[in-house]
Amino acid sequence: MTNKEKESKNNKSSISVFFDEVSRSSWLVPILAIFSGLLVGGLIVMFTTDEMYILIGDGQIFEGLSLGFRAMVDSFVALFTGSFGSPTKIIAALQSGDDLLIRRAFNPFLESFVASTPYIFAGLAVALGFKTGLFNIGAEGQLFMGAIFSVWVGFAVKGLPAIIHIPLALLAGALGGAIWGFIPGWLKAKTGAHEVINTIMMNYVAFRLSEYLLRGPLMRPETFTPVSPMILESAELPRFFESPIRFHLGFFIALFVAWLVYWFMFKTKWGFDLRTVGANPRAAKYAGMNIVRSTILAMVLSGALAGLAGANEVLGVNHNLALAFSSGYGFDAIALALLGKSHPFGVVLSAILFGFLRNGAIRMQIVGIPVDIITIIQAMVIIFIAAPAIVRSIYRLKEPKESDEQTFVTSWGAN
Amino acid sequence: MxxxxxxxxxxxxxxxxxxxxxxxxxxxxxxxxxxxxxxxxxxxxxxxxxxxxxxxxxxxxxxxxxxxxxxxxxxxxxxxxxxxxxxxxxxxxxxxxxxxxxxxxxxxxxxxxxKSINLAGLLKGTMVRAVPIALGAFAAMINERAGIVNIAIEGKMLAGALVSVLIGSLTNLWIGLIAAIIVGGLLAWVHGILSIKYKTDQIISSTVILIFATGLTSFVSARFLQKYQHLNSSGIFHSFPIPILSEIPFFGPILFDHNIFVYAMYFFLFFLYFALFQTRWGLRLRSVGEHPKAADTLGIDVNKTRYMAVILSGMMGGFAGAYFTLGSVGRFDEVMTAGRGFIGLAAMIFGNWSPFGSFGAGLLFGFADSLASKLAILGVNISSEFLLMTPYIATMIVLAGVVGRGQMPAASGQPYEKE
Incomplete structure (x- = not known):
C-alpha cells in the first residue's frame, strides 16, 4: 500500500472503514455466519446435557453422545415450533374450525413478528449511527427513555381520540430517545468526547432514572410495586386479532419507518451529508458539510428510533412500564445492525430473524434450554460477521477484491 | 528511569x-x-x-x-x-x-x-465496594495503556464470578480463584485474536466478548446451578485483620480488616504503578500504546506486547469477578456484576489512565455506592438512585474536558500493521 492510500484510509472514520470491509464481502458471509452461530449454539446445548455425561461416565459412550445429539435436535425443533408454530397443531386447528384453536395455533408465528418489531426500530437506530461513523451503544438507555416518555403520555394525557393520542405517544417516545441521543451527540461534536463511553454512561443514568421514576412519581397509585399505571385505551396500538394474538400495528409502523430511514439516508441531501461524514469526515469538511450538525443530527435521529422501540413495546405489547422491561434489545440491536450491513432493509430482515429466534427461545425453555442460548448465538454471529476472515477460512471462500482488514477506532476522548 | x-x-x-x-x-x-x-x-x-x-x-x-x-x-x-x-x-x-x-x-x-451514622462503617464499606471498581479500572488501564480498547471487563468479571464459584464449590477457594483468573485470561485471549490478528474494530470485538460472556454465564447458571445447588455454594474468603496495622486508631479497622480482595487491590495499586512507570517492561507497554510505530522501530514486538497486555488485563478482570462470589456472597446469580465493570471503565477515565487516579476514582465511586445503601437508613428525602448516577455523570463531565482534559494513550484503539 502506498503512503497516499494509507493516508486516505487514515482520514476515514473508524467504523465506516470497518463497514466498507464488511459490506464488500458477499451476502454469503452473513448467511454462513447465521448458520455457524446456530451450529455453535446447538453444540453448546449438546455438550451441556448433563445426562450425556452420566451415560458416558457409565461407559455407554455411544448412547451418551446420541442422547446429547437428540437434545440438540429437540432444542432446534422447539426453536422451530416456538417461532413458526407447530404444523400438526395448525392442521388440527384448521380441521376443527374452532376460532380460538386457530388463533392459538397461529399465535407463535405472529408473536415472532411482535418480537421483531422493537428489533427493527433499535436496529435502525444503531445502523443509522454506523452509517454516520458513530457507534451508538446507548440504544438500550434511549429505549428506556422513549418508554418512559410514551407511557407518561399514554396514561396522563386524557380525553384524546386514538387517532391523535397514539401518534402523540409515539412522538413522545421518539422525543425521549432523541434527548438521550442528543446529549452524547452534542458532547461528541463540541468536545470530542467519545460517544461509546458517553452512551454507556447514559444507559446507566437512564436505568437509574427509570428506577427512581417507577418507585416514585410514575408508580401506580394503589400498588407498592414499581410498575407504572396502565396506559389509556386510546393510546394502545390497535391489535389485528383477538386474544391471545398480540400482533399489532407497530410492526407496520416499523416497516414504514425503515422505508423512511432508507429514503432519508439514500435519497435526501441530509442523508447524503450524514453518509459522507461517516465515510470520510475530512472530505466532508472540505466539501463544506457541517460535521457538527451532522453528528448531532445522527445521534438525535438514532436516539429517536431507539425511543420508538421503547414506545412500541409500551403502547403495543405491555401497556405499562415495569422495571427492566427491555431485557437487552439495545445490545442485540448492535448485532443485527452488523448482520444487516447497516442497510435499513438488511436491518429489517435481521430483525425478523432475531425476533423469530427470541420467540422460539421461549419454547426452548420448556425443553430445558435457557433462553440465554439466543444471546450466545447472537455473539457467535457477530464474531463471524465482524471477522469475515474467520468465516472465509472455515468455508474456504475467496477473499474479496482489494480486501483490506484494517480498521480504525478513534479513542475515548478528544482528538 | x-x-x-x-x-x-x-x-x-x-x-x-x-x-x-x-x-x-x-x-x-x-x-x-x-x-x-x-x-x-x-x-x-x-x-x-x-x-x-x-x-x-x-x-x-x-x-x-x-x-x-x-x-x-x-x-x-x-x-x-x-x-x-x-x-x-x-x-x-x-x-x-x-x-x-x-x-x-x-x-x-x-x-x-x-441522628447518628456509623462513619467508620461507611468508610469500611467504601473500601469493600471499591474493590471491583478499582480492579476493573486496573484491568481497563493495562489494556488501554497498550493501545487496546476494552469495554468487555464486565464480561470477564461475570465469567470469573461463575467459574470461581463452580470450581470453588468442587475443590477449594484458592483453586476457584485461580480458575477465575485463567478463564478471564482465556476470554481476553479471544478478544486479542479478534482485535490484533483479525483487526476487528476493537469496540465491536469487546462488545462481542461482553455479549458472549453474559449469555454463557446466564445459560450455565440457568441450566446447571438451579439443579445442582451444591455447585453454587463455594463459601467465601473471610476477612482477617493485619497485625499491628489494624490496630491504628480509626484507620486501622477501616483499611486493614478485610478479606484478600481488598489487600490485593492495595497490592496491585503499588505493583502496577511500579511496573508501568518504573520498569523497562512498563515503558515498552506504554510506548506500544502511545506510538506503536516508534516502538516497532526500536525493536519492540508491538502485537506480542499487546497480546500480553490484553491477557493480563483479562486475568485481572477474572480476578475482579471472583470478588463477587468468593469475596462477597459465595454464590453466583445471573448478571450479578450489575454494571461494575462499566463503572471500572469510568473510574479509569476519571482517574486519567493512571493507577493512583483509578484507585482514587474507585474509592470515590465506592463511597457513592456505600452511601447510597445508607441513605434509606438515614431517612433523607433524596433517592439513592440519584447518588448511584453520580459516577456516570462525573465521568461524562470529565470526558467532556470540563475539569481538565484527560491524557489518554495516543494510539488507543488503533490496530497496528507492520509495513
Missing part, C-alpha cells in the same frame, strides 16, 4: 479558571443555602467512629452541626473566590477536590443532624 511520554498539564486557561471558581463558589452557596438554612441552632451530628464488630472502640464524634457547616461554607467560598480572581494554577484540581470533599462532608453532617 522516570521518562514519561505524556506531557504534564500545568496550564490552566483563564476561562477554565473562572469556571472552576464559579463552581466552587456555587458549591459553597449550596452548603449554606441547602444545608445550613434548613437547620435549627443547637443540632448535633453524631458520627460513630468504630465499625461494627471491631474490638478497638473509639468514642463517638459529636459536633454542633450549624457552626461546622457555616465554617465549611466560608472556607469553600474563600477558595472559590481566590480561584475566580487569581487562580490556583496547577493546584486547581486539588482545590476543586477539597471543595467537593467539604460539600460531601457537609451533606453527610446535615443528613445526620439529630
Amino acid at each position: 522516570t521518562t514519561t511520554l505524556r506531557k504534564k498539564i500545568d496550564y490552566v486557561s483563564p476561562s477554565r479558571q473562572r469556571w472552576m471558581g464559579g463552581i466552587q463558589m456555587a458549591l459553597a452557596l449550596g452548603i449554606w443555602a441547602i444545608f445550613s438554612r434548613s437547620l435549627e441552632t443547637g443540632t448535633f451530628t453524631t458520627f460513630v467512629m468504630t465499625p461494627g464488630g471491631s474490638e478497638f472502640e473509639l468514642p463517638n464524634w459529636i459536633f454542633s452541626t450549624l457552626p461546622t457547616l457555616n465554617t465549611f461554607a466560608m472556607i469553600a467560598f474563600a477558595f472559590g473566590a481566590y480561584q475566580f480572581i487569581k487562580g490556583f494554577g496547577k493546584r486547581t484540581n486539588l482545590i476543586l477536590s477539597i471543595v467537593v470533599g467539604l460539600f460531601v462532608f457537609s451533606f453527610l453532617s446535615w443528613a445526620t443532624a439529630e
Whole structure:
C-alpha cells in the first residue's frame, strides 16, 4: 500500500472503514455466519446435557453422545415450533374450525413478528449511527427513555381520540430517545468526547432514572410495586386479532419507518451529508458539510428510533412500564445492525430473524434450554460477521477484491 | 528511569479558571443555602467512629452541626473566590477536590443532624465496594495503556464470578480463584485474536466478548446451578485483620480488616504503578500504546506486547469477578456484576489512565455506592438512585474536558500493521 492510500484510509472514520470491509464481502458471509452461530449454539446445548455425561461416565459412550445429539435436535425443533408454530397443531386447528384453536395455533408465528418489531426500530437506530461513523451503544438507555416518555403520555394525557393520542405517544417516545441521543451527540461534536463511553454512561443514568421514576412519581397509585399505571385505551396500538394474538400495528409502523430511514439516508441531501461524514469526515469538511450538525443530527435521529422501540413495546405489547422491561434489545440491536450491513432493509430482515429466534427461545425453555442460548448465538454471529476472515477460512471462500482488514477506532476522548 | 511520554498539564486557561471558581463558589452557596438554612441552632451530628464488630472502640464524634457547616461554607467560598480572581494554577484540581470533599462532608453532617451514622462503617464499606471498581479500572488501564480498547471487563468479571464459584464449590477457594483468573485470561485471549490478528474494530470485538460472556454465564447458571445447588455454594474468603496495622486508631479497622480482595487491590495499586512507570517492561507497554510505530522501530514486538497486555488485563478482570462470589456472597446469580465493570471503565477515565487516579476514582465511586445503601437508613428525602448516577455523570463531565482534559494513550484503539 502506498503512503497516499494509507493516508486516505487514515482520514476515514473508524467504523465506516470497518463497514466498507464488511459490506464488500458477499451476502454469503452473513448467511454462513447465521448458520455457524446456530451450529455453535446447538453444540453448546449438546455438550451441556448433563445426562450425556452420566451415560458416558457409565461407559455407554455411544448412547451418551446420541442422547446429547437428540437434545440438540429437540432444542432446534422447539426453536422451530416456538417461532413458526407447530404444523400438526395448525392442521388440527384448521380441521376443527374452532376460532380460538386457530388463533392459538397461529399465535407463535405472529408473536415472532411482535418480537421483531422493537428489533427493527433499535436496529435502525444503531445502523443509522454506523452509517454516520458513530457507534451508538446507548440504544438500550434511549429505549428506556422513549418508554418512559410514551407511557407518561399514554396514561396522563386524557380525553384524546386514538387517532391523535397514539401518534402523540409515539412522538413522545421518539422525543425521549432523541434527548438521550442528543446529549452524547452534542458532547461528541463540541468536545470530542467519545460517544461509546458517553452512551454507556447514559444507559446507566437512564436505568437509574427509570428506577427512581417507577418507585416514585410514575408508580401506580394503589400498588407498592414499581410498575407504572396502565396506559389509556386510546393510546394502545390497535391489535389485528383477538386474544391471545398480540400482533399489532407497530410492526407496520416499523416497516414504514425503515422505508423512511432508507429514503432519508439514500435519497435526501441530509442523508447524503450524514453518509459522507461517516465515510470520510475530512472530505466532508472540505466539501463544506457541517460535521457538527451532522453528528448531532445522527445521534438525535438514532436516539429517536431507539425511543420508538421503547414506545412500541409500551403502547403495543405491555401497556405499562415495569422495571427492566427491555431485557437487552439495545445490545442485540448492535448485532443485527452488523448482520444487516447497516442497510435499513438488511436491518429489517435481521430483525425478523432475531425476533423469530427470541420467540422460539421461549419454547426452548420448556425443553430445558435457557433462553440465554439466543444471546450466545447472537455473539457467535457477530464474531463471524465482524471477522469475515474467520468465516472465509472455515468455508474456504475467496477473499474479496482489494480486501483490506484494517480498521480504525478513534479513542475515548478528544482528538 | 522516570521518562514519561505524556506531557504534564500545568496550564490552566483563564476561562477554565473562572469556571472552576464559579463552581466552587456555587458549591459553597449550596452548603449554606441547602444545608445550613434548613437547620435549627443547637443540632448535633453524631458520627460513630468504630465499625461494627471491631474490638478497638473509639468514642463517638459529636459536633454542633450549624457552626461546622457555616465554617465549611466560608472556607469553600474563600477558595472559590481566590480561584475566580487569581487562580490556583496547577493546584486547581486539588482545590476543586477539597471543595467537593467539604460539600460531601457537609451533606453527610446535615443528613445526620439529630441522628447518628456509623462513619467508620461507611468508610469500611467504601473500601469493600471499591474493590471491583478499582480492579476493573486496573484491568481497563493495562489494556488501554497498550493501545487496546476494552469495554468487555464486565464480561470477564461475570465469567470469573461463575467459574470461581463452580470450581470453588468442587475443590477449594484458592483453586476457584485461580480458575477465575485463567478463564478471564482465556476470554481476553479471544478478544486479542479478534482485535490484533483479525483487526476487528476493537469496540465491536469487546462488545462481542461482553455479549458472549453474559449469555454463557446466564445459560450455565440457568441450566446447571438451579439443579445442582451444591455447585453454587463455594463459601467465601473471610476477612482477617493485619497485625499491628489494624490496630491504628480509626484507620486501622477501616483499611486493614478485610478479606484478600481488598489487600490485593492495595497490592496491585503499588505493583502496577511500579511496573508501568518504573520498569523497562512498563515503558515498552506504554510506548506500544502511545506510538506503536516508534516502538516497532526500536525493536519492540508491538502485537506480542499487546497480546500480553490484553491477557493480563483479562486475568485481572477474572480476578475482579471472583470478588463477587468468593469475596462477597459465595454464590453466583445471573448478571450479578450489575454494571461494575462499566463503572471500572469510568473510574479509569476519571482517574486519567493512571493507577493512583483509578484507585482514587474507585474509592470515590465506592463511597457513592456505600452511601447510597445508607441513605434509606438515614431517612433523607433524596433517592439513592440519584447518588448511584453520580459516577456516570462525573465521568461524562470529565470526558467532556470540563475539569481538565484527560491524557489518554495516543494510539488507543488503533490496530497496528507492520509495513
